Amino acid sequence: MSTNSSGFIIELSYIAAAVLFIIGMKMLSSQATARRGNLLSSLGMLIAVIVTLCSAGMDYRFIVIGLVIGSLIGAVAARAVAMTAMPEMVALFNGFGGIASLLVGWAEFHEHQNLLGAGTLIPIFVAVLIGGITFTGSLVAYGKLAEMISGKPILFTGQKVINAMLLLVVIAAGAVFSAGGDVTRMYQVFMVVVVVSMILGVLTVIPIGGADMPVVISLLNSYSGLAACAAGFVILNKVLIVSGSLVGASGIILTKIMCKAMNRSLRNVLFSGFGAGVSKKSEGLTGEVKPISVDDAYLILEAASSVVITPGYGMAVAQAQHVVRELGDLLEKNGCEVRYAIHPVAGRMPGHMNVLLAEANVAYEQLFEPDGVNPTMNMVDVCIVIGANDVVNPAARDDESSPIYGMPIINVDHARTVFVLKRSMAPGFAGIDNPLFFNENTRMLFGDAKASVSGIVAQFKE
Amino acid sequence: METIIFLTFILVLSIFLGFELISKVPSTLHTPLMSGSNAISGITIVGALISAGTGQDQFTVVLGTLAVIFATINVVGGYLVTDRMLEMFGTKKQKSEVSVQKSGNNSG
Numbered sequence: 001m002s003t004n005s006s007g008f009i010i011e012l013s014y015i016a017a018a019v020l021f022i023i024g025m026k027m028l029s030s031q032a033t034a035r036r037g038n039l040l041s042s043l044g045m046l047i048a049v050i051v052t053l054c055s056a057g058m059d060y061r062f063i064v065i066g067l068v069i070g071s072l073i074g075a076v077a078a079r080a081v082a083m084t085a086m087p088e089m090v091a092l093f094n095g096f097g098g099i100a101s102l103l104v105g106w107a108e109f110h111e112h113q114n115l116l117g118a119g120t121l122i123p124i125f126v127a128v129l130i131g132g133i134t135f136t137g138s139l140v141a142y143g144k145l146a147e148m149i150s151g152k153p154i155l156f157t158g159q160k161v162i163n164a165m166l167l168l169v170v171i172a173a174g175a176v177f178s179a180g181g182d183v184t185r186m187y188q189v190f191m192v193v194v195v196v197s198m199i200l201g202v203l204t205v206i207p208i209g210g211a212d213m214p215v216v217i218s219l220l221n222s223y224s225g226l227a228a229c230a231a232g233f234v235i236l237n238k239v240l241i242v243s244g245s246l247v248g249a250s251g252i253i254l255t256k257i258m259c260k261a262m263n264r265s266l267r268n269v270l271f272s273g274f275g276a277g278v279s280k281k282s283e284g285l286t287g288e289v290k291p292i293s294v295d296d297a298y299l300i301l302e303a304a305s306s307v308v309i310t311p312g313y314g315m316a317v318a319q320a321q322h323v324v325r326e327l328g329d330l331l332e333k334n335g336c337e338v339r340y341a342i343h344p345v346a347g348r349m350p351g352h353m354n355v356l357l358a359e360a361n362v363a364y365e366q367l368f369e370p371d372g373v374n375p376t377m378n379m380v381d382v383c384i385v386i387g388a389n390d391v392v393n394p395a396a397r398d399d400e401s402s403p404i405y406g407m408p409i410i411n412v413d414h415a416r417t418v419f420v421l422k423r424s425m426a427p428g429f430a431g432i433d434n435p436l437f438f439n440e441n442t443r444m445l446f447g448d449a450k451a452s453v454s455g456i457v458a459q460f461k462e
Numbered sequence: 463m464e465t466i467i468f469l470t471f472i473l474v475l476s477i478f479l480g481f482e483l484i485s486k487v488p489s490t491l492h493t494p495l496m497s498g499s500n501a502i503s504g505i506t507i508v509g510a511l512i513s514a515g516t517g518q519d520q521f522t523v524v525l526g527t528l529a530v531i532f533a534t535i536n537v538v539g540g541y542l543v544t545d546r547m548l549e550m551f552g553t554k555k556q557k558s559e560v561s562v563q564k565s566g567n568n569s570g
Contacts, residue, residue, distance in 0.1 A: 029487040035548040042541040052508045058515035062527040070534020078542035097536040101506045103529035107513035111522040228506040235509045242476045247503040249480025344489045351492030358550040
């Protein structure tokens with residue numbers, strides 16, 4: 001460790017940066033302080049960057065080029081992205097963090113090669129492995145979310161065997177690499193690690209279905225932190241280790257919350273290709289589907305004194321959040337209590353629906369978690385389900401044979417009347433039939449969600 | 463060796479700190495928390511800057527510069543997008559104030 005005074009100042013500044021990250025993350029967990037928290041955290045990042053730039057012997061020519069290009073791309077992307085496209089944007093940024101850690105590991109190895117001991121080679125291996133998986137895994141997640149590739153689980157025979165073999169190959173390569181020795185051979189083995197980790201990233205994410213994306217994104221988020229942490233061990237930098245492990249830990253907690261909200265284990269999400277195997281048609285579902293017209297829906301809503309709106313991914317697809325908020329406002333003006341019930345895994349990333357409704361200017365106090373509305377659901381006159389399916393499926397509560405049995409749901413069926421806005425009778429993402437649609441108190445409002453809600457709004461305005 | 467143990471010590475404590483920090487986040491804030499922490503993971507930019515700025519071999523500098531580009535996208539994009547989201551997460555009162563301000567600023 002450097003003992004001269006400039007080294008001391010650098011170390012102190014890194015501590016300050018780490019403290020700002022910690023405080024910033026703490027403040028991100030409360031709505032009142034979140035924005036300031038993010039600002040503090042970015043200040044920490046700025047300090048870390050400036051201090052690094054001030055360290056001795058820096059050649060700035062290429063750094064400036066990199067910073068300018070990166071800032072431009074990042075700023076433009078962050079401004080231009082639509083709120084509905086936020087999941088894929090986050091996935092992409094995340095992947096870039098992963099590849100950056102991989103490149104840092106590679107650069108360090110290339111620079112010093114056989115001068116490095118196992119204490120540095122092992123972290124380089126880990127940074128490259130996790131960074132590579134994060135990069136290609138995030139790219140696949142991006143492709144699925146942006147619907148450039150199929151959101152359905154992609155499974156093939158021998159998939160697990162191939163994954164296991166690749167994992168063994170990469171670990172063996174890592175062991176050979178970390179042992180050091182002949183430089184040419186080390187470099188060859190190193191490239192094997194780079195390539196195989198990238199293949200692993202692709203193979204681990206393609207079998208996961210679109211509805212499970214909230215779990216995958218949280219997990220990849222955690223990985224990008226761990227990759228940065230490993231890079232910290234490579235260059236012996238404490239601020240990388242502290243912030244990387246903070247991100248790693250928070251990502252794991254989010255992953256756990258998402259799994260719990262689906263009543264599934266992480267193992268099950270990662271390896272089962274959920275939804276791909278569920279093709280059995282349940283025969284038990286009989287009953288009449290009762291469609292409703294926009295006019296009749298308006299009449300019922302006009303008389304309602306309590307309404308709960310439950311959005312799902314379909315609202316994002318239809319871009320219906322603004323018109324939904326308009327309906328909510330009109331209902332409130334009509335003397336009706338309006339609440340929004342949001343399931344933790346509704347949409348394609350944690351908190352997806354909250355972001356969309358916030359974009360549409362729905363007040364924070366009107367957003368409720370399932371536990372916040374379920375106890376009073378039988379007092380609700382109308383529950384409007386917009387593009388949600390599995391998270392309101394009563395089978396998860398009542399039918400032990402259902403694949404989603406045990407998943408906590410929003411009990412929309414306990415409301416006096418349920419409107420389900422849906423394009424057609426096609427089952428949801430998980431491919432499971434929903435008995436809700438056949439219930440006595442359910443009315444189906446078929447068609448594009450945005451058009452249907454606009455129709456009701458127009459009636460209110462007349 | 464001593465350094466490694468020291469760093470591992472920091473690692474373990476930070477992980478516990480991370481768990482404690484995030485354990486109670488309302489689900490409304492999950493997305494900003496994720497994208498905000500994602501921006502923090504761009505801290506790897508420090509390593510990228512060192513490689514790009516001090517590399518003796520040309521290829522090291524190339525790798526480092528690429529790493530700087532990717533990490534900067536992660537950092538800048540991550541923080542800006544998080545801020546954009548959090549700006550929208552207001553209470554009713556704040557929101558009406560914002561809209562008043564916005565309409566007031568229209569002339570300028």
